[in-house]
Amino acid sequence: MNKIYLFFILFSFSVQAQNTVTNRVLPVVGDSFAYAIDTFIENTSMSPGGVNQTWDFTNVQSNGRRSEVYRDVNTSTGASDFPTANAYIRQGQREVFLKISSDKVEELGYNLKLGGPFPVGGTSAYPKPAVILKTPLNFLDASSYKTEAVITLPADFIPDSLLMGLKVDSIRIKTTTTVNVLVDGSGTLNLPAKSWNVLREKLTTSTKTTIEAKIFVWIDVTQLIGGQLGDFVQNTNTISYGFRSNDAKGYMALVAVDSTDKITQIQYKPNDLGVKTKDINDVNHQIQILTNPVNNILNLKTNEIRKGSYSLFLYNEAGQLVKSTIKELNSNQSIQFPVHELSEGIYNIIIVDPSKRIITNERFIKN
Numbered sequence: 001m002n003k004i005y006l007f008f009i010l011f012s013f014s015v016q017a018q019n020t021v022t023n024r025v026l027p028v029v030g031d032s033f034a035y036a037i038d039t040f041i042e043n044t045s046m047s048p049g050g051v052n053q054t055w056d057f058t059n060v061q062s063n064g065r066r067s068e069v070y071r072d073v074n075t076s077t078g079a080s081d082f083p084t085a086n087a088y089i090r091q092g093q094r095e096v097f098l099k100i101s102s103d104k105v106e107e108l109g110y111n112l113k114l115g116g117p118f119p120v121g122g123t124s125a126y127p128k129p130a131v132i133l134k135t136p137l138n139f140l141d142a143s144s145y146k147t148e149a150v151i152t153l154p155a156d157f158i159p160d161s162l163l164m165g166l167k168v169d170s171i172r173i174k175t176t177t178t179v180n181v182l183v184d185g186s187g188t189l190n191l192p193a194k195s196w197n198v199l200r201e202k203l204t205t206s207t208k209t210t211i212e213a214k215i216f217v218w219i220d221v222t223q224l225i226g227g228q229l230g231d232f233v234q235n236t237n238t239i240s241y242g243f244r245s246n247d248a249k250g251y252m253a254l255v256a257v258d259s260t261d262k263i264t265q266i267q268y269k270p271n272d273l274g275v276k277t278k279d280i281n282d283v284n285h286q287i288q289i290l291t292n293p294v295n296n297i298l299n300l301k302t303n304e305i306r307k308g309s310y311s312l313f314l315y316n317e318a319g320q321l322v323k324s325t326i327k328e329l330n331s332n333q334s335i336q337f338p339v340h341e342l343s344e345g346i347y348n349i350i351i352v353d354p355s356k357r358i359i360t361n362e363r364f365i366k367n
Contacts, residue, residue, distance in 0.1 A: 019186050019197050021137040023103050025249045027070045029087050029319045030350045030361045033250040036270035037064035044263045046241060046255060049184035049200060051139065055243070056190045057253060060266050068250065072319045073097070078111025081123040086319040102346070104134040107147060124150045137199060137244065139186045149175040155213075169214040180204045189243045189252055194272040196252045201242040208235050287335075287351050293365035296340035298349065302333045308354035312337065315348045322347070342366050 038060040047055060070087045073079040076095045079088075085097035085108055095111040109125035130145035155168045185200030212218045239261075243252040253268040287310075290299040307330040314323040322342060327335065339347075344366055351360040 019139070019199050019246065021135060021199055021244045021246050023135040025244075025246055026100060026103075026105060026133070026135065027087070027249055028100065028348050028361055028363065029070055029072050029315055030348070030358055031070040031249060032358075033068040034270060035066050035068070035251075035254075035267040036060075036062035037066060038266045038268070039063060039264070041263045041266065046257050046261050046263055049202065051186050053185050053187035053200070054190065055185075055187065055198075055200070055253075057266060057268060058190045058192055060192065060268060062270065066267070070098075070100075072315070072321070074320060076111065078123050081111065081125065082108050084108065086317055099129065103136075105132050106130060107132050107145075110149070112151075122152065124148065137183060139183050139199060141183045142181065144178065144180045146179075147177045149177070167215065172212050172214070172218070173209065174212060175207060175209045178206045178208075180206075189245075191253065191268050193270060196243070196245040196247060198243040198245045198252055201244065203240045203242060205238045205240070206236070207238075287329075287360045289349070289362055289364055290334075293367045294339060295367050296338065298337040298339050298364065300335040300337060300349075302329055302331055302335070304331050305329060305353070305359070307331075310354065311352040313350045313352070314339070314342070315350065316342075317346045339366055 040061065040063060047053065068089055070089055073082070073085050073088055076088050076097070078095050078097070079085065082088075082097040084099050087098045087100055088095050089098070090096070091110075093112060097108045097110065099106045099108055106129040107126070108129055109123065111123045126146070126148055128146070130147050131143065132145060134143065151173045153171045153173070155170050180203070182202045182204075183199050184202045187198065187200075189196045189198040189200075210220055210222045213221045239257055241255045241257070243254075245252050248269065250269075251267070253266060255263055255267075256265040258264050287300055287302050287305065290301050308328070310327055310329045312325050312327060313321060316322050323339070325337070329335070337349075346363060346365055348361060348363055350358055353359050
């Protein structure tokens with residue numbers, strides 16, 4: 001009996017001692033994530049999950065790049081359709097709108113602009129916000145979210161012969177994506193630039209496409225004409241693995257696999273910072289907030305920086321610029337930034353160095 005009791009104590013401790021991802025790595029406006037991409041991976045399978053695992057990708061190459069930039073909603077073309085959004089990212093020709101709060105990131109929908117012979121595009125707000133990241137995140141946590149992509153087309157896009165004489169006002173192609181997330185691993189991820197303590201998410205993604213015709217109301221006509229439209233109607237199921245750390249924002253790596261768990265693509269952090277903005281509050285921060293929350297004065301302290309003109313920007317929780325200034329700064333200097341005119345709430349301070357590089361991006365609470 002004592003051995004069994006001891007086993008459960010040790011098992012419980014081993015689970016509790018695993019990595020945790022907290023809200024310190026949630027993105028804010030101004031963050032920029034860089035990813036290298038390797039698509040030439042041969043005969044490599046994804047190793048199992050579990051605790052105290054090591055995933056070694058030190059030999060990955062880079063034959064592509066992508067970036068993920070969190071932008072001020074006021075610079076978008078579709079912000080008016082997403083009044084609760086406080087950030088957006090661009091994915092190709094889409095503007096994807098987000099609501100970032102103190103413990104989670106929600107995807108609200110997107111604005112799409114396409115050219116070509118058909119007037120395709122517009123705004124698509126999801127029926128329910130998709131919670132794509134919620135903190136704290138721990139081993140064995142499970143969640144799911146759903147998104148909808150809708151493309152509306154003119155009625156003459158589909159020949160009358162396929163509609164069996166139905167009088168159709170317009171056609172829309174709706175793709176519903178369901179993502180089931182299970183944190184199935186905890187351990188160390190080895191990349192070319194750095195090793196990270198991580199949690200591994202297993203993402204099972206199911207995509208279903210339907211075709212709907214508007215005949216007074218929207219009617220599902222997928223079974224009627226779906227077979228004639230080929231690539232427009234595709235239902236897929238895929239698996240990928242995402243690695244998150246509490247030491248940097250975004251994914252440390254995102255790995256796609258085929259049906260046999262063979263790796264087909266790896267997107268990964270190509271540097272040891274993980275985030276260009278250096279937004280993790282650690283000893284390497286070049287300019288730090290001394291007291292938080294603040295009342296009338298935001299007190300800052302510089303560490304090792306070069307002498308020069310630095311731009312300071314304050315954004316409110318909606319991603320709007322509320323105050324800015326330029327200051328001459330040097331190493332080991334105290335800064336007092338008056339904020340008495342600001343209303344109570346959560347703000348971000350972004351500091352840009354003389355070479356136009358963001359060196360600080362931190363949240364503070366104004367009382």
